[in-house]
Amino acid sequence: MMKAKIDDVAKLAGVSKTTVSRVMNKRGYLSDKTVKKVHDAMNELNYHPNVVARQLFKQETKLVGLIFPTVNNPFFGQLVSSMEKKLFSKGFKVLIGDSMNDPDKEKLYLQELMTHQVDGLIVGAHNHGIEEYKNTNLPIVAIDRIMNKDIPVVSSDNYLGGQLATQLLIDNGARIIVHTNDPQNIKSPAQKRRSAYEDTMIHNGLDPIVYTLEFDSNSDKKIDSIKRIFKENPNIDGLFVSNDMDAAQVMDVAKDLGYRIPEDLKVVGYDGADITRILLPSLTTVVQPIDKMADVAVSTLVARMQDVSYSSNKILPVKIWRGKTV
């Protein structure tokens, strides 16, 4: 089948090419009748206006780039899926980049997305100190990540989440409570979960014990790190794990070592994504409002694009899901 051209549309609609172009770009005065004639002709010919050509003229691409560690994760998968739906409903298509927490890869993505002339970016990768973000006039919104003072951050209430999780463990009798978190060089609001844990432990006269688990899950290295927690803390009776995937792995190791959950060991996770709630409903966890975070990030980005005012930082509430692990 030959691809229809603008000439064909003009001919069929009985108008000039200029008129077709004005209808496509919504420019100048056009009668409803003319608009309808042109649209009918476009439909009949299955004509797809060439966005590539149009955008040179309009200076917008209707593309938004999303840079996140990976969609192969319950939290980020839901976040990206939710943002994509929201952006689609506002007329944007989504370019994704899985940065896998590799600063070089993230830098490359950023450069490539800028080359593709995206209209905006939403970033939730975990790397810090990428200079390129400063050298762009592109509207950017960050999720759960502090970038620089000009970039608004959407996050949920990580401090409250850390407080609720730790207090829940203490209220249920745990005393030797270990917290696991990302490496501290990652500048994320999620580090507030750690501060909240430490503050709550000290407030209750208990000693904070923090271990670092790298993001890259499923590795033998992670399993070794988890085993070390149990070896170094033989009397451990509680664990506040900073994400649910790690919590699942921690519980797996604990069961292998003979711990009964929650009798011997109480566990609270973090994130509460839909997939996790279906595959591991027994896990007690702090639920982030993921779909709401996606909504707010998209609205903030669109406001930035349109130079409408927006609140620079937005912190959304969290809640506890009571499973059976506490």
Next chain:
Amino acid sequence: MMKAKIDDVAKLAGVSKTTVSRVMNKRGYLSDKTVKKVHDAMNELNYHPNVVARQLFKQETKLVGLIFPTVNNPFFGQLVSSMEKKLFSKGFKVLIGDSMNDPDKEKLYLQELMTHQVDGLIVGAHNHGIEEYKNTNLPIVAIDRIMNKDIPVVSSDNYLGGQLATQLLIDNGARIIVHTNDPQNIKSPAQKRRSAYEDTMIHNGLDPIVYTLEFDSNSDKKIDSIKRIFKENPNIDGLFVSNDMDAAQVMDVAKDLGYRIPEDLKVVGYDGADITRILLPSLTTVVQPIDKMADVAVSTLVARMQDVSYSSNKILPVKIWRGKTV
């Protein structure tokens, strides 16, 4: 900061604009010295050649569209993530569309992606009979989905998977074995899991019992459908569920009804995605080679783009993961 223009690059490099353009598009004779001067000037000025303008000339966008039901799912999340990595390494960026099994949304995505002039498409959505796929010269590859005879399909060995799962249940003593699957109007190679189940049951002198579960998980409607299975089959002792997310929900309902797994009820799932293996390692399931499927789909697409020969249909092997549910 003012955005650098091609004029600035030409001035700094001490060459003409035409030369800069020839360097960018790798056209005509250019000395190494000239190429280096231009690249140095581009780097110094942080100049991003405008792909939008370039692609009008080169007729390629280096964009590949992925249309899948959702990335918020362990199987599709891993598949999309894996394809994105592979495509990125080959110089392509990825546009995603979550069609949520809505034929109208899928049609719209397809139109929009064609408008954005993607270089190719990989499709794994579940809808059938979308005419638009026929009206395009775009290179397309399908995953686990039969579209039309011109479009190559990558899948894993669904018939073998169904056989292995059913035989495993029978070998471990189950006799009243129910199979759940997608609605039959979905033209997916995954329907072969159903045929294999039916053949294996009959071959063993047992009666096949098949129930349909809609893809849209997490809904009360799905829970009701699952409850009906147990109500209508009070002596049920085995379940072969066609995806792991459904298997998790089926087991949750079963436990609430007082079934002990695997003592009273043996369950085999399907997919074996990384996330599922971490969150629900106890589930015995048929593991699809997801990363390998992603690799083959990308290689096939690239071969189609370059008019290199490729095998039209590719079926990859599966294996059983022995958890604790059989």
